[in-house]
Amino acid sequence: MSIYKSIVIGTGPAGLTAAIYLARAGLAPLVIEGIQPGGQLTTTTEVENFPGFPEGIQGPELMDQMRKQAERFGAEFRSGWVTGVDFARQPRIITLEGGETLQTETVILSTGASARYLGIPGEQENVGRGVSTCATCDGFFFRGKKLLVVGGGDSAMEEASFLTRFATQVTIVHRRDELRASKIMQDRARSNGKIAWALNRTPVAVETDELGRVKGLRVLNNVSGQEELLEADGLFVAIGHTPNTAFLGGAVEIDSHGYIVVQPGTTKTNVQGVFACGDVQDTRYRQAITAAGSGCMAAMDCEKYLEGSMVHDWSETLN
Numbered sequence: 001m002s003i004y005k006s007i008v009i010g011t012g013p014a015g016l017t018a019a020i021y022l023a024r025a026g027l028a029p030l031v032i033e034g035i036q037p038g039g040q041l042t043t044t045t046e047v048e049n050f051p052g053f054p055e056g057i058q059g060p061e062l063m064d065q066m067r068k069q070a071e072r073f074g075a076e077f078r079s080g081w082v083t084g085v086d087f088a089r090q091p092r093i094i095t096l097e098g099g100e101t102l103q104t105e106t107v108i109l110s111t112g113a114s115a116r117y118l119g120i121p122g123e124q125e126n127v128g129r130g131v132s133t134c135a136t137c138d139g140f141f142f143r144g145k146k147l148l149v150v151g152g153g154d155s156a157m158e159e160a161s162f163l164t165r166f167a168t169q170v171t172i173v174h175r176r177d178e179l180r181a182s183k184i185m186q187d188r189a190r191s192n193g194k195i196a197w198a199l200n201r202t203p204v205a206v207e208t209d210e211l212g213r214v215k216g217l218r219v220l221n222n223v224s225g226q227e228e229l230l231e232a233d234g235l236f237v238a239i240g241h242t243p244n245t246a247f248l249g250g251a252v253e254i255d256s257h258g259y260i261v262v263q264p265g266t267t268k269t270n271v272q273g274v275f276a277c278g279d280v281q282d283t284r285y286r287q288a289i290t291a292a293g294s295g296c297m298a299a300m301d302c303e304k305y306l307e308g309s310m311v312h313d314w315s316e317t318l319n
Helices: 013-024 039-043 059-072 135-142 154-163 183-190 288-308
Strands: 003-009 030-033 076-079 082-086 092-096 101-109 113-115 146-150 169-174 195-199 201-208 214-221 227-231 234-237 241-243 274-276
Touching (some): 003 092, 003 288, 013 030, 013 059, 013 101, 059 076, 135 234, 154 169, 154 234, 214 234
Parallel strands (some): 030 076, 146 234, 169 195
Antiparallel strands (some): 082 092, 113 241, 201 214
16 A cells, blocks of 8 residues: 555645645645535635636636646545544554545645535525625625625624625624624624614525526514515625534544644644644635645645654555
8 A cells, every 4th residue: 555745635725735835846645535626616606816817717717727736746636535534643544435544644634614504495506696605705796785694693793894895785684682793793793884683583595586696585583473585685694614624533633613723823733744724724714815825834834844754664564
């Protein structure tokens, strides 16, 4: 069984950037693609804030170009779903669905974080077409429009406040009459004249017009028991993210929200030779460009680690 110098798990902007840097360094990384190769950007239509594309670029096209760039330099790709890891021994062991195991000296974890959705009719069908989970990414497209933000935490308050830069009105929808957001974030939102409130409303379905454009959100008024239509041109779901770390089984340190903990200013986890980049360790920015930057960092950290590690004949481990 061959032993890889490095295996990258995940193919979003972070994982693909790491693969490009590792491949250019002659380390011939293996990149494992999950069930959504390319990550969240593959569900994004127009990307206008990634440097180098003044006219914008489609999310799937950007990911495809990054993948081809990594392949050009010698990165190997294979489809598979990682079901478990063993970082307690060297070489590291990665187990794929079906029981196949891979061995590697280093691992870069770039499995991302999945936005939480409401799970209501009309939502998934309109992601990227009026439904979004990222105000920073998509707010610009709704200049002069009416918008809804669903959520009651700090993220929802922050998204709503940001969207008022573009929208004529932003209505915050929450299923209870009390918010989870911190007082300072609530006060900031309540003092914004462009923000309206629809509390005690439970989302039921995303509604579209005859042309397939989002026209609003059907909600249940929890006080009256009646359904209502909150009219809007777009809907932003801000109910949090779930980092994709369950498969690790505690092999590296994670925080209380499931994000991988890295040493400040690096991509190093608490396990030597295991690095993390992108949204799986980013609780704050969650942007394609910051993910790509951290992918570069992970590759460089990984290369430095391999340069400094003792030469070892791993074939002895296999016998």
